Amino acid sequence: MSLDFWRKASLPTGCYVLISVFFLVSGELAGRQVQKMDSLEQVYSSQANDSIRVAAAKELTFFYIFNNPTRAKELLRESLSLAEKAGKNKSYYELYQNLGIYYDVNQQTDSSYLIFQEILEASKAQNWSRLEERSLNNLGMNSLNRSKYEDAIRYFNDALTLSRQNPESKESDWVNSLSNLGLANQELELYDQAIKYHLEALEIRKRMGNKGGMAISSANLGICYKLKGNEDEAIAYYKQAITYAKDAGNLTLYHRVHDNLGSLYNGLGQYQDAITNLNIALDTSDGYKIDPKMELSILSNLAAAHIALRNRGEALDFANRGLKVLEAQPELVNYSPTLKKSLAKIYFSMGDISLGSKYLEEYEAVNREIFKEENAELLSDLQVKYEVEKKESQLALQQAELTEKNAVLQRNYFAFAALGLFLVLLVAIFIFYQNRNKRNQELLIKDREIRVKEAYIQASMESQEQERRRMAQDLHDGFGQYISALRLYVSQLKSEKTKPELKAELVGRTDDVLDEMSKEISNVVYDLMPATLIRHGLMTALEDLAARISISQKAKLDIESRGISKRLDELVEINLFRICQEWINNVLKYSGAKQILIDLSFEEGMVRLNIFDDGRGFDPNVFLTSKGNGWRNLHTRADLLQAKVKLNSKPEVQGTELSVSFAYFSGTN
Known part of the structure; x- marks a missing residue:
């Protein structure tokens, strides 16, 4: 199983945590999906044989994970007991996989990790290559959720290698692994590598005609280019993602990317463009229901844009709407710095120092809270380190007391320690010389590569000079005679002594010379770069x-x-x-x-x-x-x-x- 998503929690006004793209559909597509789930519920509740009911449970539980978590958990418990009656076969592990995804989506990453590892071992033992590939992808996503990016890249690479080695696999089987590798590199801020994977995934999805996947890849590319500071490329890919999302009927992505694009325009100072895109993101006339987090982001960005354009009334209206969202969803307070800052600016500009100061203090408090949460893990690590050092000190004290009572053992200890240090020193010296030799070898190889490149550059320069000399010779030899002839004909045409019938002939000759010059120019231009x-x-x-x-x-x-x-x-x-x-x-x-x-x-x-x-x-x-x-x-x-x-x-x-x-x-x- 593979989940395409992008996240950047430090950017609260434009980049979201997109957890899943499997059910981000709307309108008629969503209606069909619900009808299908109702039919599957009837199958599961019927008197059909167990294998048919388990097959229905696979689709049902996966759908409910993202739409009705309570029902998902209840149904998973029931259907896993049903599936286990036939033994832990492939069908059982495919359903068990959904339990791992349920835990992963609900932030119980340790439990999901154990499940995915168990499925991976079983699939390897039974040679279930497709299930093994999905398990590796799930472990990669689990590692991403736990911020273990190097592990994530290793799992995604293993999934990609496994899929490509399978002679029955197609591009569509490994495109998700490529996209996930892009996400992992994106989290490590290796944007050039992430862009490479996203571009490759985009090309495959284009060949597949997968508009939904094309929208996701384009949106991820937009985020990468934005974080690299390449705003023009980011804008182009955001616009491309909007087009694909609209064609795919993915209204969540359609509205979200409009918000991201509006946020980017805000940062560039193009406030009117920002407002245009943010209004589209906020417009629900297409039947889409905006989730509170996205609505808060859009309203905050609109307030900031109108403040920049000195539209104080509109800015206050959007800011107040944002406050209502925050009042209904107080858990979103860490996503409100832009809103609080905008309110402070509005009230200060209106001369209301009291309210302006209030919202400025709230803005600073939210920023402090965000900083505190981001550093909570670091503080926890420091606490653990302190406890370890404390215990080590106690052990050192006990060791000192034992040493005083056992002088002979102390001498023996130092003797063995000296011998150990000597051996360690010998190993270190050996490793040092090995590494130095290896480094020298690498330097020799690089030196050869540089010399080869210099030779190629020299050849290229010599070729350019030779081409310039040839062009100069062609122009001098080719056009010199034509110009001399033209001068002669023109001087005779100017002369009053030249007879009229000779002038007519000279005009014809001049025209012939110009034709030849035109052909000569065409040949020179063709040698430089054929227009064809x-x-x-x-x-x-x-x-x-x-x-x-x-x-x-x-x-x-x-x-x-x-x-x-x-x-x-x-x-x-x-x-x-x-x-x-x-x-x-x-x-x-x-x-x-x-x-x-x-x-x-x-x-x-x-x-x-x-x-x-x-x-x-x-x-x-x-x-x-x-x-x-x-x-x-x-x-x-x-x-x-x-x-x-x-x-x-x-x-x-x-x-x-x-x-x-x-x-x-x-x-x-």
């Missing part, structure tokens, strides 16, 4: 290249492709095109080939580029040991794609093959 590649993609650019080579009559170039149904990432396309261009130039220049074939395919996550020609073969070591820029440029572009390059050719044998292959996931290469 940027506008229409790699396949169209390769076809254009083939047409140009065929027109030159140097060779015939054919293109074949498989699995390239849409455009690749722009940088991937550019690097592939430049690799083709670089290698084909070599083929035309040195091999004497008449037929060239480019074969490009995308299958099972791998892009493969093969270039065949019928020219003269050669020793591949000539290229592998070459200091020329062409081969180094080709290898540099392949390294950017993390691609493998193979060259198949032999001297005195017609034909050469260049192969480039790499794993491709959109947005990662």
Whole structure:
């Protein structure tokens, strides 16, 4: 079982604890769910056989955990006794799993941990791989709830590995593990790693067409980018999450993300945008019932936005509505700092020093209480440490008394202690030298990596300089003669001595020269960056290249492709095109080939580029040991794609093959 959620308790005006997304639906979907539960209740209460009743109890108890906890607990106790009659089989443990989730959701994390561990051991023993995977995910979520983030990451990784190793698994089976890994890294404030997992989960959910999952991944990405301080990205993903949540009918997420987005706009000082989104979050005309915590957050954010815009009346109205929520739900007091601060500002601006001071004191009191709760665990640890040190002192005193009475034992003790310290010192010295040698080895490896990178940079710079010199030469040689001719024709056209019939001929010649200059400019621009590649993609650019080579009559170039149904990432396309261009130039220049074939395919996550020609073969070591820029440029572009390059050719044998292959996931290469 896997629960997608995000939480940030230190941000009371925008980021919530989203405990579960399984039943966050509304309207018609919620009505259908209730009807289904009523039908299952009838099945459970009927005279059907025990296995059918237990199957109904699985769905019922899971639904009630998030909607009717009292009924969930009662039904779990009954149905587990019923299931145990048939022995502790797979069906029993699947129901038992719901009891663990019940404890986890209700903050009884130690009890839930023991249950999930028991299910994990049973599933391993019986080779129930799917149940084992769900148990690992549940243990990961349990660890998150107990703030044991490293353990959570280990459990989620194990679940992901187990699912991917199963030949029958699909992306939909492990996407929740990816999303949960993102959440764990998010809690550790490793936002770049969290974003990587959320993006991968988002891509899978897009391929699945899972709008609800896409909304959750987008919302998590919005939170990560907000906490990183990248507000533009956060806004884009929040808006994307809103669209997906609306399509999925997930009104809870729809309203919650509007509140988060409004809070973000408040922080950026874009108060009118904040008010627009917060009003949508507060609007229940779609039939959604806002929970008190969310309503308090929305009202607090609206009050703060209107204060910033000097709309004192509207600010006071929203603040008073927030007070009513707080009066009805006093346990939410720790989520009210923004509300208290806004009320203090309102009354101070109205000249009511008494009320302003009252709410300012309440604001400071709430902040102190939050600080106290956040440090309660730390204080508890300090108390335990004090008790331990106290007991150690007592033991030391007793040991001193025994030492005075037993001088011989004392000498023996020190002798053994000295020997132990000597052995420890020897082990420490050995470990020190081992670590130093290991560190030196790592430094040597890094030094080699740096040298390789420097070589690639040098090759790139040399290539750029060579390209600049070539462009300068082309422009000088190509356009110089055209400009000289144009000057001659223009001077003759200006001359009054030139006959009219000659002027007409000169105009025609001038037009011809301009046409040639236009073609020359097109060729130079194409060499820099083909417009076809940027506008229409790699396949169209390769076809254009083939047409140009065929027109030159140097060779015939054919293109074949498989699995390239849409455009690749722009940088991937550019690097592939430049690799083709670089290698084909070599083929035309040195091999004497008449037929060239480019074969490009995308299958099972791998892009493969093969270039065949019928020219003269050669020793591949000539290229592998070459200091020329062409081969180094080709290898540099392949390294950017993390691609493998193979060259198949032999001297005195017609034909050469260049192969480039790499794993491709959109947005990662």
